[in-house]
Every structure is written in structure tokens, then in C-alpha cells.
Amino acid sequence: MLSGKHLIAGEWVGGGETFTSAPASGEGQIFASGGAAEVERAVAAAEAAFWSYSALAREDRAAFLNRIADEIEARGADLTAIGTAETGLPAARLEGERGRTTGQLRLFAKHILSDAYLDLRHDVALPDRQPLPRPDIRLMQRPVGPVAVFGASNFPLAFSTAGGDTASALAAGCPVVVKGHPAHPGTGEVVAQAIHAAIKATGVHPGVFSLIQGVGNDLGEALVQHPLITAVGFTGSLRGGRALFDLCARRPVPIPFFGELGSVNPVFLLPGALAARGEAVAKGWVGSLTMGAGQFCTNPGIVLMIDGVGADGFVTAAQEAAGAVAAQVMLTDGIAAAYRAGRDRVAAQGGVREVLATPCDGRRATPAIYEVAGKDWLANHALGDEVFGPMGLIVRVSDFAEMEAMARSLEGQLTCTLQMEDGDTDLARRLMPVLERKAGRVLANGFPTGVEVCEAMVHGGPYPASTNFGATSVGTMAIRRWLRPVSYQNLPEALLPDALR
Template structure:
């Protein structure tokens, strides 16, 4: 059966339509009409979330774990429908969407196991010492508690894993925080189906429907209303540097400032060290081309810049990368706006002083084909624009004159999600010099691999210093991301009958 949306917002379990609508812009198939969000609808959703919070904060870990698992089950039930509408809206192949759906349901189930374990609560107890001199010590207990209603902004490049029921929503619900999602206009149908799955899960378990709301569409005033609503206590965001920074500033300017956990932009530099370049430069170049073009280069961990010492080894690396990229045909980007921004970014890079074009392509409409450029270290250092992200399949090779200059280049990168060392045994000393620099600029440092593909697990860090993200101490992937929506509370001499269940003496 063909997908037909109801086209309405989901506010506290109710489908709410508006007279104003917007039309989807699918990569293929029919467009549909969806209700347009408004500040008034945002206020309604936030009011519901605030009313639900006291009760949801007291829901047991087991009940919250069952909710996460039930949401995952409901998403799987709708799997064929999600693939159908998601492929039409985004142009992503069915296999990619099915894999992303598996990641989405997998991280929901992972959070269920994580909160059942209970270690995330970081429970601490310093018993009373009434006889201590010169002053007695009171009974002190501490644990992590949910912060309150959370706003989540759906991402354009991951219609499932970073959207309505993505990592931010999973972490917030696991923590005990109601969620208000601002759906992304690039895939409203996909968001609607997933939102319906969350509503169905809450209903099946008899839980408060006000725990979740989804507001679709609308102009900037909708996002601004969401982050400035006094009932919202934290924000999760994945998107552009400009849009994210504007929302971050609004959060900071509120009468009660709140944390804004934004993932904004990263070029994810890759350093090809000399011994590795000599031994397997061509293989690294081929692998890099595949990573650059994965998902049409629309991954936030896309390794957009490679740094290599000039010479024959660099030539072999560049030649292999050029061959690999040349074999990649034009592919459909997620939105028309992304395709336009990609072409503008390629033009900006090509016009940089000293930049040499190695692979020129012709992109039209919503399609994108790879670009490859190279530049000397001196010219790159003199042009800050060349360190800015171009979202799409574009690579820039920086040729240094020495290993020492490679170290200098590393120190000039802004905050990154990832940094990669391609290295062999003979590169250990250079790697030892680079690693302290890279760990200061990146949230994840890796060796002999490519950063596209983020494992959802306990030890993953998907964040980094600004502008990779707005909070260098946080991650948006992995179980540690729950910490964004918790805060420590100390209970002094509080009777057992009043303590949260997880703190009661045994």
C-alpha cells in the first residue's frame, strides 16, 4: 500500500492540523502536504511536556527501558513504510535506510540496557558521622536526576538515527525527560511515521501521552520559540554552523540560560604519515575516496582534508584518490539546498589562492559528483576559508614540506569531531608528536581507518571542541550521551521515605 500521510502534528498524543500547510520536496514520487508549525503549537507542546515531567521523572528505570524497547518494536513494525517514504523523500537507497533504521532501534535498545544497569546514576553515599570532631558529618547521598523537558531538532542528513526517535530523543527519554521534537522539513513523512510509532508505544504501555510531541515545519520563529520556551531545560541539535550558533546564542540569552548541545561542523582531517604513505599510499588514497563519497559525502564525519608530506608518495596517494573519485557517478543529495550549498562550497575552495583542481565535475539540480583539490601548506595556512566544512563529496589535499610542517598544520585546525592518523610502525615518533595535538582538537582520534561510520556503544564520543560541537564535554552518540540530560542532586539527611527509589538504603 502506498504511503499516505495524515500530515498533522503530534501534540501530547493528539494529531493536530493547521490551516497553513507546506509541501514536501521528495527526490522522487509524489509530494504531500503537511501542517505548518507555529510558536503557539510549540507552547502547547512545551506546556504538555512540563506537565508530564514530574510523573515521568519518577517512572522506574524498568518502565522507561520497556518504553524504549517498545518504541523500537513499533518502528520495526513500520519498517517497510519508513523505507518507502524515506527513500522517496531523501533519495537514499533502501539498504541505507534499512541500516539506519537498525541503528536507530539498536540505540533505543542499548539505552534500555544501559538504564537497567543503573551505573549511569553515579550513586554516591557518605554516611553520617555524628561523633566526628570538631563537627559531625551529615548523611549525604548523591545521584543523577533528569533535567526536565528537552527540545530536539531533527537532522537533515540522518532521517532516522538523528531525528524524531534518534540518539537525542533516546537519551532524553532514557534519562526521564519528556521530549518536544522539531521535525526537519527535508523528510516530514519519515518523521511522521516514526512519531506515530512513539505515540503508539506510549499508548500500548499506558504511559502519559504528554511525554512526547512532534511539531512539523514552520519558519525560524518555530525553532526560536522552542529554545526560548522557559519550560525547556536542554536542547539537542544537529545541523549547520550558522543555524546552530544562532540557537545557541538564544539559549545563552534566556533569563534562565540552558545548555545547547549542538553538533555543527567538522572537516575531520586525516594525516597520512610518511612511512604509511611509502608503504601503502595508493591503498590509503583509494580508501579515502570511498569514505569521502559515502552517503554522497553527507556524513558529519566525512574526512574532507588529507595532509601528506610532498613527494612521490604523496603523488601515489593523490593519483589513487583521483582515480577512485573519478569512478563515482553523480548521486542525489538530500535536499536542493544542500546541493546548492555544496556547489557554492566547491566554488569557494577552487577560488582559493594556490588551490589546484585535480578533479572537476559538473553538478546540476539535486545531484552531486566528487571534487578534489590540493594546496600547499603555506597557502592553506594563509586562507582560513580552506579550513571550513564543505558538506558533500569534496576532498582537499594539503601537501607539507616536512613532517615538522605537518605538526604545525595540525595545530591550526579548529575543533573537530574526528582526526585520523594513517601510520605504520616507522611513524610512531611522529604519531607521538601529533597525538597530543589531535586529542585537544577532536572528540575521537583514530589510527588506520576512516571516520565515516560511528559505532553506537559505551565508549564512543561524537562531539568535540567548537565548532564541531557547542559543548566539548558531551557526545551525541553512545550511552554517555545520557549525561547531557541529567544533573547531580545531593540529598542531606533526607528520610528514606522521601528519597528516590534508587537511593533508598538497602
């Protein structure tokens, strides 16, 4: 079923360097590992495809996206089998993620059939205006060109080969070159097979999509520095994303880098909610914190509460709930090692007290809960750094003023959550201007894991949550990343794009 090769411009290409996958179960398989030569071939094909694909009728692009979704569904059993082996994720999780992946493709297919995403504008000519006439000016959004996409480790389907970045770029009219994630190369190849089948079925240019597998930094660096790549989509670590962002900025022609990098997604537990249902919130928080071994970018890593009535009960309930969570397999050995190092780093900080921590080794992770006083958190910037995995930090603040100071000190976040009762409204209202400035999504009386794919969703935020605070990687607004506005002044009708006529 697997070739172990790259898909480049409609051909399965091997040769050269290889690497062996490291699945959670079963034997590793050998895959080709690409470099500058494969990047050159794939990007040149994407540039050749751009001229016809960007001009393709929206109905035809929508049909292509829908066909990709159909082809992925036809390979559902294969994707579940290889995905569970490679990642250790349960079958139900992968089946749900597959539905999200095909749902995204179909959502963008529907989205582009409307003119709304084109932001059409028309200022009619005013030839008699004084002191100067006004020309006829029309505006619409146009695709930027070939796009590079980096597959994510924690979502082998929804944020990887045919995930939201790829779906939105193809919807915009941009060919895509994907760097597959080495944590799940087999899953990536099966998805690429689905896209390849859709290309052949619909007759679009084969250069519209390529998948290059590989390990190490050289492949990613070659991709973002290729002069024909016009934008980059990335989901991953702060360190890796920042390195690629800097490369994009240092190019002779800089390009936008849309990176989703990291977030601790703080939960503000206000006094009324703490008193009324603190223990229930604790259990819900631990459930969200440990879901999928905590390997979500929206994992709620920090809870802030005012020390006093109900605080001890919250800590006890969180301890009991986390203690009942069994060890879970993490996505890679490297992620598991980083999780252990991260929780050890937090435990060693001044003022931090252990609530629950059990040994974990190898690729299996167990929950860890710590607590710290607000003054110690404010004095130590390192306590606000993300630990990717099922670790949570409870921060006891002395009063609401200290909670507000903590909110102001936060770096950019993907989400901020309010747990509140009606009686907390005035305090919540005081926090809202701060939370709106710090996060791309503010929610109440829920938990941030679970990102709805819809028109109004924002999955992004100020740095370091993402590298572009005006963008989202989830929801239909994600298409804006791959478009740029073009004005047409006094052009004859025959030269205007169809949507502007």
C-alpha cells in the same frame, strides 16, 4: 498513511499554515507548519508529563523504549518507501539506519537498568569528626525536565524523530518535543506514529512526546525560548546551530544547548604509511569521502601528507578513484546548491589546484578533489571550513613540523585520523597531545565515517564540532546531557529516591 499533521500530546493536530514537501522522487505532500501556539501546547503537555514520567520505574521506561523500537520495526517497509522517496538515499542505507535507530533505543533501555548512569555516591555521616561533624550526604543524577530536539537532515531516522537525542532523553526521564526536519516530514510522521502506538500500549503520559512539523526559523526560535524547555539537542549547520545556541544563552534563564555543528575530520597520512600503502589509503579515503554523497558529519574532508616519495601516487590514485564515482542525489536542493557554492569557493582560493572536478547541477552531486600547499593552507583560514558533500582537499606539507603546525591551527573536530605504520609511531606520538585536544575521537588506520553506537563512543568535540566539548550525541554517555546531580543531606530514608536507599 500520512495525515500531514503534528502529533501533540497524543493528538494529531492540523490547521493553520502549511508547507509542501520536496521529495527526491514523486509528488510533494502538504504538511502542517507549526508555530508558537503548537509549541505552547506541546511544551505545556511535556511539563505535565514530566512529573509522572521522571518518577517512572526504570524498568517501565526501558519497556517503553523497547516498545518504540518494536513499533518502528513493524513499520519498516513504510519507512523505507517514504524515506527513499523523500531523501534519495538508497533502500539499503535506510534499512541499516533503521536498525541503528532501534538498536539505540534498545541500548538505552538496557543501559538504564543498571545503576551506573546514576553516578550514585554516599558519604556516610561522621558525627564524631573534629572539629565539626560531617552530615550524611548522598548524590545521584536526576532528569532535567522537558527537552527540545531538532531533527537532522542527513539522518532521517538515527538523528531525527526517534534518534539518539530523543532516545537518550526519554531514557533519562525527560519528555521530548521534536521539531521535525522539513526535508523528510513524511518519514518523521511515520516514526511519530510508532512512538504514539508505544505510548498507548505502555500507558505513559501522552505529553511525553510531541512532533511539530514546520519550515522557517520562527518555530525553532519559539521552541528554544519557551521557558519550560530545559535543554536542547541539535544536529545541523554551524550557522543555524550557533543562532539557536545564542538564543539559549540570552534567555532570562539560560539553558544548555548541545549542538553538533560541523567538522572537516582531517586525516594525517604519515610518511611510512604513505610509502607503504599510499594508493590504497587514497582509494579508501575517496570511498569514505563520497559515501552517501559526502553527507556525513564525519566526512574526512582533508588529507595532510608530507610532499615527497609517494605523494604524487596518492594524488593520482585519489583522482582515479573519485573519477569512477557516479553522480549521487543529495538530500535537498538547498544542500546541493550549498555544495556547489562550497566547492567553487575552495577552488577560487589562492594556491588551490584542481585534481578532479566535474559539472553537477540540480540535486545531483559529483566528487571534487583539490590540492594545496601547507603554507597556503596555514595562511587561509577559509580552507579549513566544512563543505558538506563529496569534496576533498589534499594538503601537501613541506615537513613534519609544518604538519604539526597545521594540527595546532585546527579548530575543534569530531574526529582526527592517523594513517600510520609501526615506523611512524614516534611522529604519531608527537601528534597525539594535539589531536586529543582538537577532537572528540582519534582513530588509526581507518576512516571516520561510521560511528559505532556503544559505551565508549564520543561523537562531539571542541567548538565548532559541537557546542559542549564534554558531551556526546552518540553512545550511552549521551544520557548525561539530560541529567543533573542532586545531593541529599541528612534526608530520612523515606524521602530518598529508591536508588539511594
